[in-house]
Amino acid sequence: MIEIKDVSKLFKTKSGDVQAVDNVSIQVDKGEIFGVIGYSGAGKSTLIRLLNGLETVSSGDIRIGDDYINALSGRALRQKRQKVSMIFQHFNLLWSRTVEQNISFPLEIAGVNRRERKKRVKELIDLVGLTGREKAYPSQLSGGQKQRVGIARALSNEPEVLLCDEATSALDPETTDEVLDLLLDIREKLGLTIVLITHEMYVIRKICDRAAVMENGRVVEIGEIKQLFRNPQSSVTKRFVKDDIDDEETNVSFEALREQFPNAELVKLSFVGSKSKTPIVSKIIKKYDVDMNIIAGSIKHTNKESFGHLHVTIDTSPSVLEAITKDLAAENVKLEVETHG
Amino acid sequence: MDKLREDFLEMISFENVQWDRVWEETVATLYMTGYATLFTFILGLIVGIILFLSGRSDGRFIRVIYLVTAFLVNLFRAVPFIILIILLIPFTSEIMGTIMGVKGALPALILSSAPFYARLVEIALKEIDKGVIEAAQSMGANIWHIIFKVLIPESLPALISGITVTAIMLVGATAIAGVIGAGGLGTLAYMVGHTRGQPDVTLVATIAILIIVFIIQIVGDLTSKAVDKR
Numbered sequence: 001m002i003e004i005k006d007v008s009k010l011f012k013t014k015s016g017d018v019q020a021v022d023n024v025s026i027q028v029d030k031g032e033i034f035g036v037i038g039y040s041g042a043g044k045s046t047l048i049r050l051l052n053g054l055e056t057v058s059s060g061d062i063r064i065g066d067d068y069i070n071a072l073s074g075r076a077l078r079q080k081r082q083k084v085s086m087i088f089q090h091f092n093l094l095w096s097r098t099v100e101q102n103i104s105f106p107l108e109i110a111g112v113n114r115r116e117r118k119k120r121v122k123e124l125i126d127l128v129g130l131t132g133r134e135k136a137y138p139s140q141l142s143g144g145q146k147q148r149v150g151i152a153r154a155l156s157n158e159p160e161v162l163l164c165d166e167a168t169s170a171l172d173p174e175t176t177d178e179v180l181d182l183l184l185d186i187r188e189k190l191g192l193t194i195v196l197i198t199h200e201m202y203v204i205r206k207i208c209d210r211a212a213v214m215e216n217g218r219v220v221e222i223g224e225i226k227q228l229f230r231n232p233q234s235s236v237t238k239r240f241v242k243d244d245i246d247d248e249e250t251n252v253s254f255e256a257l258r259e260q261f262p263n264a265e266l267v268k269l270s271f272v273g274s275k276s277k278t279p280i281v282s283k284i285i286k287k288y289d290v291d292m293n294i295i296a297g298s299i300k301h302t303n304k305e306s307f308g309h310l311h312v313t314i315d316t317s318p319s320v321l322e323a324i325t326k327d328l329a330a331e332n333v334k335l336e337v338e339t340h341g
Numbered sequence: 342m343d344k345l346r347e348d349f350l351e352m353i354s355f356e357n358v359q360w361d362r363v364w365e366e367t368v369a370t371l372y373m374t375g376y377a378t379l380f381t382f383i384l385g386l387i388v389g390i391i392l393f394l395s396g397r398s399d400g401r402f403i404r405v406i407y408l409v410t411a412f413l414v415n416l417f418r419a420v421p422f423i424i425l426i427i428l429l430i431p432f433t434s435e436i437m438g439t440i441m442g443v444k445g446a447l448p449a450l451i452l453s454s455a456p457f458y459a460r461l462v463e464i465a466l467k468e469i470d471k472g473v474i475e476a477a478q479s480m481g482a483n484i485w486h487i488i489f490k491v492l493i494p495e496s497l498p499a500l501i502s503g504i505t506v507t508a509i510m511l512v513g514a515t516a517i518a519g520v521i522g523a524g525g526l527g528t529l530a531y532m533v534g535h536t537r538g539q540p541d542v543t544l545v546a547t548i549a550i551l552i553i554v555f556i557i558q559i560v561g562d563l564t565s566k567a568v569d570k571r
Contacts, residue, residue, distance in 0.1 A: 052479055081481035092476035095571045096494040106480040108490065137570040157480075 001193045002028040002051070002161065002248050002261065007048050009217075014146055019045040019177030022217035028210075033187060033194040035204040037240060038214035045195040047214070048141065048163050051195065065160055082110050085154035091146040091155075093138040100125065100134040103152045109158050123153060124152040127189075128182060135218045144175035151166075155190070162186075164196035168203055179208050201244035204227070205302045213237045229307045245308050253291035264313035266322060270334040271299055271306045280331055281310070284324055291315045311338070342482060357539035363529065367549050370525035373443050374513040374553070375448035378508045384455040385507070386500070388414065389462020390488060396463070414456040422514055426521060443489045446523035450514055459505045465499030466492055498569040505561025509554050516550060526550050 009021040020043045028034040034302055036044045043196070049055040053069050056170075062069040067080055093102050100121050107117045125131055128148040138146055149168060154162055164183070168176040184207050187194055198204060204211045205225060212222040213236055220234040229245075232238045285292050297310035314321065325335045375523065377403060395407035431438050434481040437444045469492065477491045493500070517525020526546040534543030 054479060075483075078481035078483060081479060086476070086479040088471075088472055088476060092470065092472040094495060095493065096497065096568075105477075105490065109477075109480050109482050109486050140571050153480075163479075209355055221433055247459060 001032070001065065001197065002026075002034075003061070003063040004047075004051075005061045005063075007047075007050060007062060008058050009043075009050060009055060010058045011046075019217050021050065022228075024214075024217075024219050026212055026219065026222065028193060028195060030193055031187065031191050032185070032210065033196070033208050034326070035208035035211035036195070036197045036214055037201060037204050038197075038236070039197065039199055042214040043217035044214050048165055048195065048197050051163055052086060053163070065131050081174060082106065082157040083159045083167060084161045085148065085157065085159040085164065086163040086165060087150045087154050088168045091138070091143075091150045093146060093149055093171075095138050096288065098135050098137055099130060100164065102138070102149050103156055106153060106156045121152075122304065124156055127155070127186070128152045142175070143171050144178055147175075147179050148182065151179075151186070155186065158190075160192060162192055162194045164194060164198075165246045166198055167179050167196065169172040169198065169200070176203070177206075183207055201240040203282055204240075205244060205307070207298060207303055213240065225302050226305050226307075230300075241308075245291070245298060261313045261315070264291075264293070264315040265293070266311065266313050266334045266338045267321075268338050269297075269310040269312060269328065270336065271310070271332070273306050280328065280333060281312070284327065288320050290320065351525050352540040352544050355541045355545065356535075357537075357541050359546050361460070361540075362533075363545055363549065366524065366526050366529040369443055370512065370515050370519075370527070371549070373446055373450065373518070373523065373525055374445055374508060374511050376443075377511045377515070378504065380447070380451045381454045381458050381507055382504050384451065385458030385504075386462055386493075388459035389466065390457065390492065391515070392459060392463040393466040393492070394484075398481075414459055414550065417456040418460070420453075422517060423521075425449050426518060429481065439552070441522050442524050446515065446518040450511060450518065453514065454507050454511055456545070457510070458503060461494075461503035462500060465496040465503060468499060471494045491571055498565045498571075501561060501565040501568065505557060505565070508557050511569065512550060512554055515568065 004024055004026040007021055007024045008019070011018040011020055024043075024045070024047060026034070026036075026295065038044045046055055050057055050182070051064065057070045062068070064080070064084055067076075069077070069080065069084075072080055082317070085094065090306065094105065103121045103124050107120060108216050112120070121134075125134055128151055130145065130148050130152065133141065133145065138149065141149065150167075162183075167183075168179050171179060175231060183194060183196075186192065195209070196203065207248065208225055210222070210224050211228060213218045213228070213234060213295070215236045221228065221237045228237055229241055232241045235298075268319065274313060281294070284290070291314070295311040295313060297308065299306055299308035299322045301307075314324070316324075321335075321337070328335050357359045389464065391410050392407065392414070398404070398407075417425070426446075426502070429449050429452065430456045433445055433448045434440045437448060457460060473495060474491055475486050482490070515523065515525050516527030516530070519525045520531045522528065524548050530543045530546035533539055534541075534546060
């Protein structure tokens with residue numbers, strides 16, 4: 001659906017040249033939610049603006065559907081933009097227009113007639129759950145509601161691709177979840193392809209199928225989410241994953257634990273993309289008739305799998321522990337012994 | 342001291358005031374201000390939008406447009422109004438057919454206030470959130486969509502307060518033009534009130550101008566507030 005090939009973007013400024021995007025190649029499939037994560041200044045903002053021609057490439061090709069964006073200009077580019085729409089961190093609604101007039105705006109640009117506009121706007125308001133707020137002005141809405149208007153507006157011309165520019169970065173965690181769920185929902189209903197940029201691993205983990213990690217204009221790592229979590233290669237990715245999984249870092253004091261459980265093994269269970277929804281821990285306890293004590297842990301869920309760690313003590317013999325290790329490995333859970341009792 | 346008291350009493354006696362003449366000149370002032378404001382609004386808006394749009398681009402040709410426009414705007418703003426009237430006499434008589442009366446005053450009024458308003462328009466447009474313009478571009482808006490659906494509506498409160506300030510300035514300018522024969526309340530105050538020694542006429546003309554200014558200010562403030570949904 002989207003093919004970014006050897007794309008670079010060089011900004012010439014008075015204080016010198018800035019290589020915002022450096023030889024980036026990415027392919028995004030139809031219906032996929034693709035994330036680009038990076039710290040600020042990594043070039044992700046520029047990259048997403050290259051996709052709808054708000055910035056022009058210095059070199060390389062960008063194909064969306066059948067069109068090369070870098071080959072389009074003027075009218076053809078403007079028409080293509082109706083099918084590659086965008087939502088923004090600060091929503092960028094027109095304060096002078098009501099909710100329904102804002103959603104109607106792209107339709108007016110596309111030259112859709114009044115009756116059709118009205119019908120479409122009503123459908124979209126229902127889709128994003130803003131029924132009853134049609135006549136409100138943006139200043140009367142909460143952040144989450146504003147982003148819903150932004151999404152409805154972006155969907156009004158039935159785009160093939162939705163670009164999300166830090167769409168949840170200005171929202172609180174709860175509202176972020178609402179907006180992300182809405183994005184999953186519309187992907188499901190409308191089958192559109194979504195490219196989002198963010199600096200929050202949480203967003204990537206929650207809704208993306210695949211992601212690219214950017215640093216200094218380059219893509220340093222790209223792959224499925226489970227792969228990024230399971231086996232992060234670059235130091236940036238490791239940092240993002242670590243920040244996400246260990247955000248309530250489990251500082252287990254091994255000394256104190258050993259005193260408390262003198263005969264137990266202290267082990268760490270690493271959930272690196274477990275698909276199973278089965279209660280693994282209780283299964284092990286029942287199967288081997290062992291005592292297991294959860295010390296600390298943090299498990300995060302993506303839209304498909306679980307990631308994280310559990311620190312537990314197991315009071316058992318080495319041979320049983322080996323059997324347990326095998327069983328867990330079958331469920332994609334890695335068992336590591338941290339201390340011997 | 343007695344002389345001053347006598348003058349003051351004469352001033353508030355209103356014995357020299359011909360009220361139908363006052364009304365006539367008030368209407369003339371309103372005409373001049375009204376037409377001048379209308380054309381200033383249109384011309385200033387166009388020039389202001391050109392300044393704003395060309396100032397944003399870094400293309401060489403567009404840069405030249407910006408510099409030429411900015412130069413003309415600064416030039417006309419720098420020339421004092423009273424001198425501009427004199428400089429424009431040949432131009433005025435050519436296109437208006439006269440240099441006297443309401444018609445004769447309009448070219449100078451418009452050409453002095455439109456550049457001022459153009460700068461106010463430019464400032465108003467610069468206050469628009471860049472993200473909103475970018476959003477419109479991302480939807481495939483062309484330049485006309487951006488001007489009529491984004492720039493003007495999103496800066497409307499500032500455009501209205503700007504034209505209010507400009508209109509009030511124009512009321513003052515019509516009075517100056519009145520001194521050299523444009524008609525209106527300025528002519529009344531100077532030609533009748535001053536030269537014939539009838540201070541009561543001057544006072545009445547002043548009050549009439551004040552009332553016009555207050556009305557413009559109030560209407561402008563209310564309108565600007567009414568369209569502001571931020």
